[in-house]
Amino acid sequence: MRAFAAFRPVRFRLPMWDYQSLFRVSAQLLAEGVFNLLDRNLRPEVFLLGMAAAREADEPGAVRIEPATHRYSPENFAQVKARAASLEPDAAREVVYHLHADDQDRFEKMRWYGLVRRAAELELQTLSAAEGRASFCSLPVLLNGTLVMVVLQLAADTFHSYYALNEDATSESRPPSLLMAVVREVLLECSKALRGSDAEEGRPLLDRDYNELLRSAGRRFMHAPAGGNHGLYDACNGVAALRHEGIEGRGTMLLARRNHAAVVPVLTLETPVPLRDHRSIRKLLEMSEGRTALMSDATNVFGLGYLVEPTDQAYEPLFTVHFTTHHNWELSHDGHVMMRVVSGTPRLPQGRIEEQYFTNTIRRMWPAMTDVTVQTLWELALKATTQPTGTILIVSEGAGYEAQRLSRQCFRVAPRFMTPSVLRLVTNIDGAVFINPHGTCFAIGAILDGLATEKGDSSRGSRYNSALRYIESSRFPALAVVVSEDGWIDLLPSVKK
Structure with a gap:
């Protein structure tokens, strides 16, 4: 195989190419923009893994990571090529004949690249298991004598919380879930940018619209229920x-x-x-x-x-x-x-808020709250999530004061204990419902105010952003259950699950 002529492993210095830091930052921004549209708890992280192009195993010094200050070291990936070689099937492979020698070389090269990617993912599984991260790699791209892979990591608990098909029923072209389809689409976009890095003075471009990328992933995912059919x-x-x-x-x-x-x-x-x-x-x-x-x-x-x-x-x-x-x-x-x-x-399907996540958030904000009161607030939060047109439920220590302060932009009510059945009625009108941590309601139909915050998200609607502004600038400890009309459910302020 001419594509893999033997030569000594060499030590090469950073950078792998002139714009590797710029590309890594661009890939990180792409991943954040796309996955934040699906679930902010996925917390994507991108880094680059590079190794010498020769098929022989690398010395640790021949492996490079971008950024150089990454928590993983080159030694962690010194055995990737040896592991890739061990993944070669023992049995004779199906022989594929190509008319042109270049086509045969290309076929063998891509097959080897697939083994390298699989080996790198297996190494990463061991490294990232204790960190609670799920890791995925792009196919290697040969760039300046270096095999460069884009590594994408997501929060494993969130990633695996979504239903997926059995792996036996899926393939590379038929991903087991929408999330996996998006992972492949993001990595494919990064690989395309790397392969095109010789243009534009070597600067790879990652400027694809986030929603357009999601639509491509949706088409890819629908290959599974369609039996491979397109359209x-x-x-x-x-x-x-x-x-x-x-x-x-x-x-x-x-x-x-x-x-x-x-x-x-x-x-x-x-x-x-x-x-x-x-x-x-x-x-x-x-x-x-x-x-x-x-x-x-x-x-x-x-x-x-x-x-x-x-x-x-x-x-x-x-x-x-x-x-x-x-x-x-x-x-x-x-x-x-x-x-x-x-x-x-x-x-992604936005289901009901997890009870444990809600309870942990309540306990963090009001440690002395009784179990009965926590259960009451949980029942109200559940009822709020069933409102088909969307709503906001604000739990605030200053609910009474806020109802008075916002009296010109809300309907103040005589304080009363809120029940799920009454909440269903009052959330039929626009605006937020104010209750205190004991479940007493003071206002309905409230238009929220608040200072602009850098945590805002222009991809979300006004309901989410107004609730976020209010929570970020509230003078009282406050929690918001935000139900968007498109089915999204958020708990603000958000904490790690």
Whole structure:
């Protein structure tokens, strides 16, 4: 293999190339911008790993890390190439013949790069396990005689808290979750920028729009429920964007091959309707009701049917597309929502606030609070998260004072103990609800004020940012439960889980 001519491992000095620090910072900003749109608790971290291009194992001094002050040392990755060689299959590999020698070299090079990436990820698993980080690597890019990999790390507890498909049912082209699809899309974007670094005076560009990257990841993720077919993501967007006789689309589509044993047919179309025919699919969607859904093989809709009960011997978990409101839909598998698409852009399912996380936050702010009061506030927070149009619940020691201060921009009420049923009623109007830590309500429909803060997020709506400004500048200890109209739920101030 000409691409891997043997030569002595050499020690090379930083920098790996002129703009490595600039690129690493750009990659960090890209990762933060994308993953913060999904879940701020993912806390992405990016660093670069470089090693000599020769296939032989590196000496520790031949491994470089950017930044040089990173907590990992070159010695941690000295055995990556040896480990990659050990991953070579013992059995004879399938022989792939190429017409041109260059194509054969390229094939062997990419196969080796894949082994190096896998070996680096295995080394990182050992290193980052105690840190609570999940680590992922890009394919190596040959740059100035150095194999450069982009390493992305995320908070492992948050990453693994989202439902994912079994690895046996997925592949490189069919990621097991939206999060994994986004990881691959971010790393692929970084690799593309590295390969193009010879242009623009060697400066790799990472200027892709965050939401556009998420849409590409959504398309990639939909390859799994579509059985590898392309176009399902955009077809669902097209259907969700249409109205039928002025009514927004609501209904369900079951994804399964024709004559699936777990699907009971109710009605079969003599001529299947292609999914690209969005208007016809939107019209047919009106027939779905309850358990009965449109049946589709991700290419055509061929009728109506329903999934058998889990107790049935023929039962098998299937993918379901649920059209919720105009321009919005979600993908589920085995009862777990895996992706919500809001106005054409995918988001992670934002479930209810975790009780332990809520309790820890309350205990941190009010250590002397009784268990009964904590439970009361938890029940109110849960009720707030069910408000479909969004709301803000403020728990503040100065709730009474704040109701008086904001009297011209709220509805003050006679102090009363707040119950979940009453909270459901008062959150039907815009504005925040003020209660004190004992659950007594003083104001509803409040328009919050506060000083601008650098923690604000322009990608979020006014409800989130106004609550953040208020909490950051409040003179009293205060907690906000923020429910956005698009389904996002935030607890402010946020603390580590």
